[in-house]
Amino acid sequence: MTDTLIVSRALPDSVMAAARDRFDVTCRDTTRPMDLAECRAALAGYDVVLPTLGDAFGADAFDGEVRAKGLANFGVGYNHIDVGAAKSAGLVVTNTPGAVTDATADIAMTLILMTARRAGEGERLVRSDAWEGWHPVQMLGLHVTGKTLGVIGMGRIGQAIAHRCRHGFGMDVVFHNRSEKVVDGARQLGSIAEVCAAADIVVTAVPASAETFHIVGAGALAAMRPHAILVNIARGDVVDEAALIEALQAGRIGGAGLDVYEKEPHVPEALRACENAVLLPHLGTATLEVREAMGRMALDNAIAIAEGRDPPNPV
Numbered sequence: 001m002t003d004t005l006i007v008s009r010a011l012p013d014s015v016m017a018a019a020r021d022r023f024d025v026t027c028r029d030t031t032r033p034m035d036l037a038e039c040r041a042a043l044a045g046y047d048v049v050l051p052t053l054g055d056a057f058g059a060d061a062f063d064g065e066v067r068a069k070g071l072a073n074f075g076v077g078y079n080h081i082d083v084g085a086a087k088s089a090g091l092v093v094t095n096t097p098g099a100v101t102d103a104t105a106d107i108a109m110t111l112i113l114m115t116a117r118r119a120g121e122g123e124r125l126v127r128s129d130a131w132e133g134w135h136p137v138q139m140l141g142l143h144v145t146g147k148t149l150g151v152i153g154m155g156r157i158g159q160a161i162a163h164r165c166r167h168g169f170g171m172d173v174v175f176h177n178r179s180e181k182v183v184d185g186a187r188q189l190g191s192i193a194e195v196c197a198a199a200d201i202v203v204t205a206v207p208a209s210a211e212t213f214h215i216v217g218a219g220a221l222a223a224m225r226p227h228a229i230l231v232n233i234a235r236g237d238v239v240d241e242a243a244l245i246e247a248l249q250a251g252r253i254g255g256a257g258l259d260v261y262e263k264e265p266h267v268p269e270a271l272r273a274c275e276n277a278v279l280l281p282h283l284g285t286a287t288l289e290v291r292e293a294m295g296r297m298a299l300d301n302a303i304a305i306a307e308g309r310d311p312p313n314p315v
Contacts, residue, residue, distance in 0.1 A: 003306040015295030059085040070305035079208035094301035099293040105160035111257030116142040150199025151175040153206030196223040208235035218243040236261040
């Protein structure tokens with residue numbers, strides 16, 4: 001009998017074709033996350049589940065019947081899965097690290113440049129037909145070359161961002177990490193507040209967890225200098241969104257570039273109204289090549305789970 005696989009949301013065509021070559025595949029026909037009832041039904045009805053961002057695999061999803069052998073998550077982040085509860089129910093959980101590193105670092109650079117140079121604000125000016133032409137002090141932004149970058153979370157993605165900033169823009173790099181780490185050309189500081197105080201550009205690159213919830217809060221934002229910008233490409237809830245909005249509205253920081261939000265897809269009206277914020281719709285890994293690579297990695301994990309082998313990328 002062919003193993004069954006449920007895919008939370010459609011993946012690129014090449015990945016879906018490869019999945020159908022190996023599994024009896026069910027793919028949901030919506031782009032919305034799975035709710036609790038759907039998650040319970042998936043666990044009870046399929047051999048392997050391929051979930052992704054926002055699917056409701058909290059502890060209560062594993063309360064009922066569990067037929068599935070594992071969750072082959074599409075994405076490096078898995079804060080939508082209670083891994084402890086899944087493992088207690090006998091499931092293997094995997095993710096897709098590595099495939100997302102460069103694309104996520106690239107979107108961080110996009111946000112750094114857009115925010116520092118007020119590109120979002122400038123495009124809105126042009127599109128509104130309100131631009132009156134060039135002049136010497138028009139929309140002066142932050143010069144990026146030679147500035148100090150502060151990275152919160154010096155894992156694969158944090159190091160990729162630091163590499164781009166150091167070698168591409170001649171930046172000094174400081175960072176905070178939960179454990180001691182030696183990174184060529186970067187200095188580790190003792191606290192997030194120290195990083196925020198030292199940097200012109202602060203980038204969050206930590207995984208979402210109970211320990212990183214609101215890791216950038218009012219205190220960290222208060223430590224930032226008035227011209228400094230914050231970029232978040234991690235998960236929305238690592239930044240206290242309300243505190244960030246207040247800091248932006250009061251002009252206590254220079255700006256923010258965000259690809260993630262606390263309650264996606266909801267973005268508060270007050271945040272949308274901030275001219276000094278660049279807001280992207282979670283585009284971190286949104287290239288065909290990267291999504292195909294993520295899908296192949298998730299599928300490799302799913303096949304290993306189905307066959308009772310150790311998967312390549314357990315969490």
